Amino acid sequence: MADALREYRNLVGGELRTAEGGGTLDSVDPATGEVWARIPRSGAEDADAAVAAARAAFPKWSGMPAAGRAHYLRKVAGVFAKHAAELAELETRDNGRTINETAKRDLPGMTYLWTNAAAECAAAVEGRTVDFGPGSLGMTRREPYGVTLGIIPWNSPISTFSAKAAFALAAGNTVIIKPAEQASVSSLRLGELLADVLPAGVLNVVSGLGEEVGDPLVRHRGVNKISLTGSVETAKLITRASADALKPLALELGGKSPNIVFADADLDRAAVGVTTQAIFTANAGQICYGGSRVLIQRPVYDEMLHRMKEIAATVRLGDPMSDETTMGPIVSREQFERVTSYLEIGRKEGAELVFGGRFGAEAVEDERFAGGYWVEPTLFATEDNGLRICQEEIFGPVAVVLPFDTEDDAVAIANDSSYGLAAGVWTSDLGTAQRMFRRLETGTVWVNTFRKVMFPLEGVKDSGYGHDSVLAYTREKAGLIEF
Numbered sequence: 001m002a003d004a005l006r007e008y009r010n011l012v013g014g015e016l017r018t019a020e021g022g023g024t025l026d027s028v029d030p031a032t033g034e035v036w037a038r039i040p041r042s043g044a045e046d047a048d049a050a051v052a053a054a055r056a057a058f059p060k061w062s063g064m065p066a067a068g069r070a071h072y073l074r075k076v077a078g079v080f081a082k083h084a085a086e087l088a089e090l091e092t093r094d095n096g097r098t099i100n101e102t103a104k105r106d107l108p109g110m111t112y113l114w115t116n117a118a119a120e121c122a123a124a125v126e127g128r129t130v131d132f133g134p135g136s137l138g139m140t141r142r143e144p145y146g147v148t149l150g151i152i153p154w155n156s157p158i159s160t161f162s163a164k165a166a167f168a169l170a171a172g173n174t175v176i177i178k179p180a181e182q183a184s185v186s187s188l189r190l191g192e193l194l195a196d197v198l199p200a201g202v203l204n205v206v207s208g209l210g211e212e213v214g215d216p217l218v219r220h221r222g223v224n225k226i227s228l229t230g231s232v233e234t235a236k237l238i239t240r241a242s243a244d245a246l247k248p249l250a251l252e253l254g255g256k257s258p259n260i261v262f263a264d265a266d267l268d269r270a271a272v273g274v275t276t277q278a279i280f281t282a283n284a285g286q287i288c289y290g291g292s293r294v295l296i297q298r299p300v301y302d303e304m305l306h307r308m309k310e311i312a313a314t315v316r317l318g319d320p321m322s323d324e325t326t327m328g329p330i331v332s333r334e335q336f337e338r339v340t341s342y343l344e345i346g347r348k349e350g351a352e353l354v355f356g357g358r359f360g361a362e363a364v365e366d367e368r369f370a371g372g373y374w375v376e377p378t379l380f381a382t383e384d385n386g387l388r389i390c391q392e393e394i395f396g397p398v399a400v401v402l403p404f405d406t407e408d409d410a411v412a413i414a415n416d417s418s419y420g421l422a423a424g425v426w427t428s429d430l431g432t433a434q435r436m437f438r439r440l441e442t443g444t445v446w447v448n449t450f451r452k453v454m455f456p457l458e459g460v461k462d463s464g465y466g467h468d469s470v471l472a473y474t475r476e477k478a479g480l481i482e483f
Contacts, residue, residue: 014200
């Protein structure tokens with residue numbers, strides 16, 4: 001079996017390389033629990049090489065006219081148009097997301113993202129002029145930071161890779177991408193494909209463990225800005241590690257998003273929005289902005305809960321490569337154990353288990369996947385928003401349903417959280433929608449929809465700060481000319 005394993009390599013300075021120390025890590029298919037590929041186990045020497053390559057490429061890339069960078073980014077968009085099916089299959093195999101999600105939802109959007117980034121190249125270098133009177137002229141120009149480090153998560157590697165790389169490159173930066181060790185294959189393969197499209201050293205991809213290669217990259221004096229999509233715990237480590245160099249950070253972190261259903265909502269639409277769009281079939285609930293706290297106004301509470309259970313019963317677990325499968329597995333054994341531990345926590349806290357709760361082989365019918373990391377859609381009900389299952393990010397297909405009476409009650413419950421990434425509101429009243437948009441302490445509010453991601457995706461409180469956009473990857477320099 002070892003001979004059949006696929007081997008992937010880092011991209012450093014335009015070359016595909018194994019780790020300097022020769023180490024590798026296993027990539028596990030979460031649907032089966034079996035090893036299917038190997039990736040480099042990089043270390044400090046690999047971090048140094050990637051930074052050196054990025055710094056060497058920076059002067060020419062940043063000095064290139066915006067139209068030149070746009071030309072290269074459009075070529076990257078062409079790579080996605082040609083290889084989307086392959087990348088989607090690799091991502092599905094690597095992290096368990098269904099092929100319906102990767103091939104039909106995520107990958108098609110990457111062509112647009114890179115094309116859009118190409119169109120914004122000119123905006124990245126625009127400046128302003130200010131007339132201070134006769135003989136005095138002020139001006140500004142936008143400049144890239146230099147070498148940017150993008151640390152990406154395992155739940156949606158290609159889309160976060162693209163958001164961090166495309167906008168940083170458009171602004172004239174060079175880029176190092178550090179993918180999560182649990183799901184690095186699609187990022188490494190994308191690096192291979194882009195080696196033939198971008199100038200050497202402009203984009204580098206290095207895989208490995210956070211403490212072995214991520215930390216040296218974060219601390220490296222040659223890295224000028226860091227963008228992380230990940231957990232609060234990882235963000236705190238990165239903030240401490242980068243403090244000595246005072247590096248600017250963009251942190252898109254976790255969430256415990258409220259999904260609020262008012263009595264006047266279209267209940268058919270809302271039921272889909274708070275289940276399959278927000279917590280179940282959406283990457284098995286492994287999304288940072290997942291609406292895992294469902295707040296329902298009391299007059300429609302029983303009806304909505306009934307509809308939610310009916311929809312949850314239709315969710316089909318199985319082969320992630322099958323179009324008939326609507327929810328895949330949890331990404332890794334570690335995350336599987338975390339999610340299933342919350343099933344017991346919820347029971348011990350006194351929440352009512354109203355649907356689901358099975359996991360492992362009991363949750364999936366196909367025996368081929370009995371060794372995978374499966375958790376079926378699960379719903380708890382409670383009136384106590386202080387429970388751990390209401391306050392802590394579970395990052396799996398587990399939701400908590402809470403009743404509320406008035407709009408003020410809904411706002412109080414929704415904002416009673418250390419997180420503030422996103423929220424959903426379901427109502428037919430425009431005034432309610434506008435008031436909730438203002439009152440909810442989140443970076444994004446969706447009304448009568450959920451999970452239609454827009455940029456910037458920026459949080460408040462423990463959900464982080466900063467975002468990925470062309471202007472966010474530039475800094476403004478001011479000048480004054482007297483004559």
